[in-house]
Amino acid sequence: MFKGVRFYIALWAAKSAYVILKILKRNATHYPGWVALKICPQFLKKVEKPETMIGVMGTNGKTTVSNMIDDVLSYHHYVYLNNRLGSNIKDGITTSLLKGCSILGKMKYQYGVLEIDERSSRLILPYVKPKYIVVTNIFRDSIKRNAHTDFIFDILSHSIPEKTLLVLNSDDPLSNQLKPQQEHRYYSIAPLPYEKDKPLSIVRDVMLCPHCGAKLQYDFHRYHHFGHVYCPNGDYTSPTPDYLIESIDYEKENFVLKFEEERYTFHLVSDNLINIYNQLAAISVLHTFGLTMKQLQDAFKSMKVTRSRTSSFKVKESEIITHMCKGQNAVACSRVFDYVHFTKGPKEVIILLDDNGDAKKSSENLNWIYDADFELLNDESIEKIIVGGKRCFDYKVRLLMAGIDESKIIACEDEEKTIEYITNPPKEHIFILHDIWKYQQCQTLAKQLVERLK
């Protein structure tokens, strides 16, 4: 079908831009889409899409879930379109789609996996209609961009296409309320033996029954607003999960998944609960998509979480663990602090969470650190906390507020010097918790630390 001269000019100009950027060894994941939309504002509507698409959305975990879905599909030799190396906003999605088209505008792929930014979904989903959308969760995120959960929930409620089958987290009483009139599948993790029923969480964005406004009660409260909830008036309850992780064996590195009264054992990709949720989300949507449990079990057998999120170095009897902490995102950081908290053995922690851009050009708004559960770092096993960067004095106040003894806290403005404060001989674990853009820097720091501690 002829789509108009403007569309083809936009397609060719954007494809040319893509080729030129690649020759110049530049990142061509955003600009070609911008060019296409500038020339033809209707480009996203007109461009051909893969017949079957999986959308991945949610405040935290969508990149990890998208990567897992990609890895499973690749393992089974699916050929599909994705935006793994691209941006998840309108220009990035447009770039991915135009890359997948021939010069005559014919879509080359039958399948597509797209990570979609929640805030941008109102500009994308009217034209890109995934057959399946998996939503990981809705939490408080960067307030400067995403404001609050009511704002994001309303955008998703209005944007998600009517015919999409939603795969939702039953344990999240916010995202599991999306589009109640549509077809759903739900996933959940049963209460685990080590979990406390009264979590130490500052942020809790869902308090009331969506129908009658009564205060929601918990059968089991995992963290933040996550858990198995019910309305005392009987107007709402957490949906019964289709996919349920019944038990996790950390020593054997596996978990048992129940689906329709059958039980399946899966290799555990990560021992961090947030990544177990991510793995479960990927399994649930891929099974809904049509893969068998056997195919999924096989594909996950040798999978690891992407290295940019976490890495590990051995030195003497110690382990240095770098872990990404999404700065400006209180819940994401709290979940990482929880992981540190539950890691057994004596440890020291370096925190490098300054936003690189704000550190150079602005004065970072750190309100979010008072929504993050730094109290989880107030633990006897954590013997020293070194906060690095321009805002280290603000973090020191936050740590004091969390009840951490001042003698344990070191504020160091120079991020590169933080490793000098790590005790030698080293403790059993040394954590370097870093913002999303500091991965390379922290890899270097970890390697320098290994040399220093040898």
Added chain:
Amino acid sequence: MKIEYLYPEFCGIFGDQANMAYLKQCLEDAVFYDTPIEQVPHFVEEDVDMIYIGQMTERSQKRVLEKLIPYRERLQTLIEQGTVFLVTGNASELFGEYIEEEDGTRITCLKLFSTYAKQDIWHRYNGLVVGKFENMEIIGFKSQFSHSYGSHQKDAFIHVTMGDGMHPGIQEEGIHYKNFFSTYLIGPLLILNPAFVEYLLVLLGVNKDIAYKEAMYEAYTHRLEDMKRLQSK
């Protein structure tokens, strides 16, 4: 001493709840009421020394107004008799005349001050603020969907020297009337401004050091220098 925090389950997003968490650490002997939405506020039946309410979602604004409008007269009495009020973020809008939504719908507010707010949901405003209050330099952050207009000059809380006041282009930020303080500044306003905490403690009749005084002033000094560097650019 009695300090009432209104509706902490809704009115403390963006880190605002930390203002009360910090005051609790400063005033270990005070009684703190954390009043949930389903409960009648303590200020209705008894005198309290201070009332705090913080940032909330736009949906929560309506829910909270429904609860507070029946107590409008009592709130006015408390303001007039000098009870300390600290109101942060968009909670400040509730004390004005009305909030105008994007479709023109007006939500009636407490009408205790002659300001009104207008929402603009698709143009979020973020900003840094440095301003003067008495002999203090107040610092803070804004992140909001709405701005306030109307009478503001006489009772402004902060005279902004960097950033915007209650709406872009003006220097008057918030309201200070007797011991009532409201401002669009969000989050841990008290933690960012130790001198203002000391000022509040004097208003509350407390003569003691604030918690973590040295660390608080160290963080404040670095932040102020940082902001002034931006201001001079």
